[in-house]
Amino acid sequence: MNSKLTAEKIAAAPSEAPHAQNTFDKTIELKLLKDRRSLEANELRRLQEAMDYQYPTGGVDEALHQTQSENKSAKAELNRLEKSLKDLQGSRDKPLAQLDAKNKASLKKEQHDLGDLDFRIRDVRARSHDWELQK
Numbered sequence: 001m002n003s004k005l006t007a008e009k010i011a012a013a014p015s016e017a018p019h020a021q022n023t024f025d026k027t028i029e030l031k032l033l034k035d036r037r038s039l040e041a042n043e044l045r046r047l048q049e050a051m052d053y054q055y056p057t058g059g060v061d062e063a064l065h066q067t068q069s070e071n072k073s074a075k076a077e078l079n080r081l082e083k084s085l086k087d088l089q090g091s092r093d094k095p096l097a098q099l100d101a102k103n104k105a106s107l108k109k110e111q112h113d114l115g116d117l118d119f120r121i122r123d124v125r126a127r128s129h130d131w132e133l134q135k
Helices: 002-012 014-054 060-134
Strands: none
Touching: none
């Protein structure tokens, strides 16, 4: 009924039409918001009843407690796995460090031996050259 009167006012007063249309739109928007709020409240009530039926002793509190305990055990498992990963990485890095140290020591020994061999070769060449000269 109000919408018919508002529509008649809009048709009768063209200079006030934008203002009246805006008021009409706001009224419709407000009614839609109230209807939506009512529907959401009903949906929330039904969900609460379903939770109370599913968890009759504590409803939402029981579900929250259960979720928190699951999160706590999941965090404990995650911490355990992270610790295991760190241990595995440490045990992997330790032999690599030992192997690297062994390789460095071996490399130094080889360089020393090559230097010694180079010295011996030069010495033998010098002696052979001296011997050739003495002939």
